[in-house]
Amino acid sequence: MRHMESYQLTFAQALHTALQGKLSLQHITNLLETPRRKELGDAAFPCFTLAKELKISPVDIAQELAEAISHPAFEKVEAHGPYVNVFFHRLSFSAEVLSRILREGEHYGDHDAGNGATVTIDLSSPNIAKPFSMGHLRSTVIGASLSHLAEKNGYVPIRINYLGDWGTQFGKLITAYLHWGDEDRVRKQPIIELLALYVMFHEKAQTNPALNDEARLWFKKLEDGDEQALQLWKWFRDESIQSFQKTYDLLSISFHSYNGEAFYNDKIAGVVNQLRAKGLLTLSDGAEVVSLEEHGLPPCLIVKRDGASTYAVRDLAAAIDRYKTYHFKKSLYVVGPEQSLHFQQVMLVLEKMGYTWAKEMIHIPFGFILKEGKKMSTRKGKIILLEEVIAEAISLARQTIELKNPTLPNKEVVAKQIGVGSLIFHDLKNDRLGNVEFSLQTMLAFEGDTALYLQYTHARACSLLRKVTSAPSTSGLCDDHSFSIVKHLSLFPVIVQNSFSHYEPSQLAKYAIQLAHLFNAYYSAVRILTEDSERDNRLALVKSVTIVLKESLRLLGVQAPEEL
RNA sequence: GUCCCAGUAGCUCAGCAGGAUAGAGCAUACGCCUUCUAAGCGUACGGUCGGGGGUUCGAAUCCCUCCUGGGACGCCA
Numbered sequence: 001m002r003h004m005e006s007y008q009l010t011f012a013q014a015l016h017t018a019l020q021g022k023l024s025l026q027h028i029t030n031l032l033e034t035p036r037r038k039e040l041g042d043a044a045f046p047c048f049t050l051a052k053e054l055k056i057s058p059v060d061i062a063q064e065l066a067e068a069i070s071h072p073a074f075e076k077v078e079a080h081g082p083y084v085n086v087f088f089h090r091l092s093f094s095a096e097v098l099s100r101i102l103r104e105g106e107h108y109g110d111h112d113a114g115n116g117a118t119v120t121i122d123l124s125s126p127n128i129a130k131p132f133s134m135g136h137l138r139s140t141v142i143g144a145s146l147s148h149l150a151e152k153n154g155y156v157p158i159r160i161n162y163l164g165d166w167g168t169q170f171g172k173l174i175t176a177y178l179h180w181g182d183e184d185r186v187r188k189q190p191i192i193e194l195l196a197l198y199v200m201f202h203e204k205a206q207t208n209p210a211l212n213d214e215a216r217l218w219f220k221k222l223e224d225g226d227e228q229a230l231q232l233w234k235w236f237r238d239e240s241i242q243s244f245q246k247t248y249d250l251l252s253i254s255f256h257s258y259n260g261e262a263f264y265n266d267k268i269a270g271v272v273n274q275l276r277a278k279g280l281l282t283l284s285d286g287a288e289v290v291s292l293e294e295h296g297l298p299p300c301l302i303v304k305r306d307g308a309s310t311y312a313v314r315d316l317a318a319a320i321d322r323y324k325t326y327h328f329k330k331s332l333y334v335v336g337p338e339q340s341l342h343f344q345q346v347m348l349v350l351e352k353m354g355y356t357w358a359k360e361m362i363h364i365p366f367g368f369i370l371k372e373g374k375k376m377s378t379r380k381g382k383i384i385l386l387e388e389v390i391a392e393a394i395s396l397a398r399q400t401i402e403l404k405n406p407t408l409p410n411k412e413v414v415a416k417q418i419g420v421g422s423l424i425f426h427d428l429k430n431d432r433l434g435n436v437e438f439s440l441q442t443m444l445a446f447e448g449d450t451a452l453y454l455q456y457t458h459a460r461a462c463s464l465l466r467k468v469t470s471a472p473s474t475s476g477l478c479d480d481h482s483f484s485i486v487k488h489l490s491l492f493p494v495i496v497q498n499s500f501s502h503y504e505p506s507q508l509a510k511y512a513i514q515l516a517h518l519f520n521a522y523y524s525a526v527r528i529l530t531e532d533s534e535r536d537n538r539l540a541l542v543k544s545v546t547i548v549l550k551e552s553l554r555l556l557g558v559q560a561p562e563e564l
Numbered sequence: 565g566u567c568c569c570a571g572u573a574g575c576u577c578a579g580c581a582g583g584a585u586a587g588a589g590c591a592u593a594c595g596c597c598u599u600c601u602a603a604g605c606g607u608a609c610g611g612u613c614g615g616g617g618g619u620u621c622g623a624a625u626c627c628c629u630c631c632u633g634g635g636a637c638g639c640c641a
Contacts, residue, residue, distance in 0.1 A: 168639090289638070435634070449588075524605040
């Protein structure tokens with residue numbers, strides 16, 4: 001990992017000179033690492049590769065290099081076995097880092113890699129007439145964080161909520177409603193009632209397969225513009241969107257577009273015609289498909305046997321439309337891993353159609369939320385409602401506030417920030433692809449690696465700053481605790497870049513946890529407000545920590561109250 | 565059957581473009597508030613890095629193979 005770049009570079013150059021061109025500067029830079037333990041130094045150069053080339057013991061090489069290097073930026077250069085370790089000049093390094101953070105404020109870590117190019121992000125994308133489940137939370141929260149990170153890296157993010165508002169599921173829902181539905185009950189509790197109908201359909205279809213045919217028929221009618229079908233569809237859709245909006249408000253997430261599958265309905269025929277004109281369609285079992293045999297993949301189903309469209313065509317139409325509308329540089333799809341094959345197929349079909357930008361489409365899958373080790377399934381009604389979990393989280397946060405700080409102003413606002421933040425952070429702190437076992441207990445925990453830990457640390461630091469009026473000073477600090485924090489703060493810009501380039505908000509989450517941990521250790525070891533000559537330098541450190549912590553949380557989609 | 569993802573401490577997970585003694589949190593035990601928010605800090609306990617091969621100075625990390633869990637594999641999305 002490349003840390004503390006300017007100092008690393010200085011070190012690399014010094015090595016380059018000392019080695020008299022035996023290794024290129026680039027090669028040296030790539031070899032540099034950070035010692036496992038800080039007592040060993042701030043940067044290290046392992047001599048193994050050099051030893052191999054020169055056929056000299058790496059220990060001897062390290063010894064020789066350490067003696068040859070000396071630079072005002074380094075306090076000490078020493079050989080430690082086969083490594084050359086350097087210690088940065090703490091005072092100047094910390095002065096440099098802290099003054100930069102104070103100068104740049106929330107813009108510290110901004111990066112212009114994107115150069116103003118557009119990135120579309122397909123996120124959340126719940127299915128209409130189904131409740132907003134825990135699974136949708138992952139897409140929403142990961143997508144929102146990637147959107148913030150994209151912006152921080154100089155891109156212009158476009159958040160698209162590709163609503164699942166079309167498809168055979170509506171045939172099923174209409175069928176179920178006409179058989180067993182009750183208008184008043186649906187009006188009273190739309191989401192719950194519609195889900196019940198959906199579940200009932202699947203139960204009854206087990207013993208009565210004719211229902212499936214009926215559902216297909218209703219969807220076909222919907223596509224053909226049947227009035228009754230359309231009316232029901234619109235009703236179901238409106239009710240659902242209203243319900244989703246409440247959740248988005250709680251999560252503070254907004255979208256640039258809600259164009260869902262239905263929006264592309266009238267563009268499907270054009271895509272099918274285009275495929276046909278290019279000779280890409282072949283008939284198979286009465287359905288029309290695009291063969292992907294040359295890629296070793298199963299064919300992509302385009303038109304069903306009954307003439308109805310498939311979700312693949314809708315994704316094709318949507319991708320084409322998005323490119324026309326936004327001219328994206330990248331197009332991200334934050335969608336579950338079960339659709340990996342589907343996206344591979346869609347991208348390859350687009351390429352076969354001649355759209356070179358299909359290469360810029362990136363599927364960003366994530367692990368499942370499991371219940372007792374199994375994927376949760378809507379069809380069996382095994383579902384946990386996000387709204388209930390959020391309400392539970394906020395209520396727990398409220399209780400904790402009453403316990404810890406009953407005189408806090410804005411208790412209700414803060415309870416919301418803590419409760420919602422803890423859910424978001426729980427979802428983002430682990431590797432995207434890892435599965436998450438659903439557990440209210442861990443999800444709503446307020447100890448350890450949680451949003452609250454970060455929020456608490458931030459509030460604590462803010463509290464210190466509130467108590468003084470003098471301006472922070474940045475002539476530097478050199479004790480162990482301070483310097484560990486400074487080094488960590490200096491990594492932030494790199495973390496911002498890596499989190500986005502790997503599409504992995506968890507890297508940032510881990511970074512923030514570590515920062516909070518270092519700060520809390522410092523807090524308990526050093527009396528920050530003691531009035532001595534160093535106080536204003538300590539305050540500069542505290543201020544810098546609040547800036548980076550708050551910005552980290554913002555990029556994750558979590559709020560950082562100044563007091564709690 | 566084929567393909568994809570995962571397997572690291574009792575539990576949840578970091579680490580994985582190979583590098584120095586494998587790290588956190590939870591749980592357990594014990595310390596630390598007359599002083600800046602104890603929602604915190606510290607110490608202890610805890611490991612055949614799923615098994616087995618291989619590549620090399622060096623493997624949790626790369627390659628092969630097997631085992632286990634999950635997912636996908638045309639008319640759901």
